[in-house]
Amino acid sequence: MIKKQLIMEKALELFAKQGFEATSIQQITEHCGISKGSFYLSFKSKDELILALIDHFMMQIISDIDYTVKHTNDDKKLLYEFYYTMFHSFYKHSDFAKILIKEQIQSFNKELLVRMHYYNRLNEEIILSMIERLYGEEVKLTKYDLIYSIKGFMSTYLELFLFYNVPLDFTLLSQSLVEKTNLLARHATVPFISQELIEMIKQPIHKEVSKEHMFDIIEQNIAGIEESIEKESLILLKQQLTEPTFVPAIVKGLLENIRNHPHCKWISYLLRRYYKF
Amino acid sequence: MIKKQLIMEKALELFAKQGFEATSIQQITEHCGISKGSFYLSFKSKDELILALIDHFMMQIISDIDYTVKHTNDDKKLLYEFYYTMFHSFYKHSDFAKILIKEQIQSFNKELLVRMHYYNRLNEEIILSMIERLYGEEVKLTKYDLIYSIKGFMSTYLELFLFYNVPLDFTLLSQSLVEKTNLLARHATVPFISQELIEMIKQPIHKEVSKEHMFDIIEQNIAGIEESIEKESLILLKQQLTEPTFVPAIVKGLLENIRNHPHCKWISYLLRRYYKF
């Protein structure tokens, strides 16, 4: 488990510098100070490694954003918090963000493509829920265009700060984008992306996460982290999953405990969904 | 020259389908029905091929857009024409557009990176000249943000139609983006990208194109195209470059003749710049 993390960490550095294809397993293992065979004890293949990386970081970023959107009560601050969290989360993981943008993960693995679609869809879902809450009927016709505009802002400004090492003021950037978003939401009238277009595009998010799946993830996480409040919380949550004994308040508290542990973000997101918090 | 074009065409198809790294010279030559050695009579290396492709298409796309912006007199239509031409030009070359978006040409060749920066800068220049003409002082503080917003719109909507094969209505899309752009230009007040930030980012566009350079390109083009009005025009323009004899009206007419020939777009763009048309 620890070895796996080491490999992921070191591989990420190399991928961000040289790209995925251009980095050999040899280089990765050398950079880790382990042997080549040892790599294959942790990962079945190079593809499995990149997949694990994508999952690991996308889960964190998505759940960061989701948590912020769900837990910001003040509608006036919501958009701002959304942008700020998003930029901040990508900034925290900028090596990953770099490879995400550089290698548009289209070419190789089919499975990766599916995975990326999935996270993309989750992201769109979050944005949609946010703008429906903020503008309601006002954006009935233009909401999908609004999503795409927001995604457009995200991508260009992300690129700006990922590839030019300039000092950056997320506060100002977020304020600036909040104003733009509000303008588009309140005054844009010409929709391009219709409901029909969306239907044509989307493949359903099939993954309705099963209890067993969450159970597995929790077990993995328990194995992966040190003795701590988080670990204890996880164990209790695992119990709760098989035989519910705690009242919602306790469950929510336990979730809050693990929320900020980097390895628990995803399960925390899934459980929040499951318990409808 | 003809062989070169064949290779570029067939290689583009494969790159769009499988990606650059994943496509071998072997595959390309098989797809062309020529031998491996033959490839190296046209290109010194695989890198030179991708470079030639990038140049070939970026030149066409950039000069399409530039021509539209420079030759649309009606300010009311300008933004619309810009968006329409841009989408249309990428659509015409959608195989190329795909590899441009897929492989974020960052990893490999250093020279490619420089080249892409160069075209990106040209694009930004065109957009800047357009919005300064349209909005003038109004966007003094927010013009760079406006550029980035426009680029954001471009990239998300490009992705939308490049990766989902849906029927698309460029007219409606352009109208929709015109409205959004106008809203942002007229009402956005919070700038994020300041003049200083731009200075920090930009490396100067060094390439002030020399007469000799243009001369070379013309000669190449002459060799590459069939006997035609375009070819004759090129020959006359070549003469004009060494010993100016024609009045501007004639030169402009000759440029108009070659403008729409796919191989002459770039030299046409350069000459328009040179003669300040």
Place this chain on the structure above:
DNA sequence: TATAATAATGACTAGTGGGTCACTTGTCAA
């Protein structure tokens, strides 16, 4: 037709990469 010049070929080289596996080292309970 003969000769020179150019174009095209594909077997070959030298090298790399992902992945395997027989073997070594470390660990820990009995």
Place this chain on the structure above:
DNA sequence: TTGACAAGTGACCCACTAGTCATTATTATA
């Protein structure tokens, strides 16, 4: 101390790749 099991190693395999070059085919010229 022993022995059984897990963790770790790196030489090795094979498929494949970019690029070369001696040889052959084609074309142009005289």
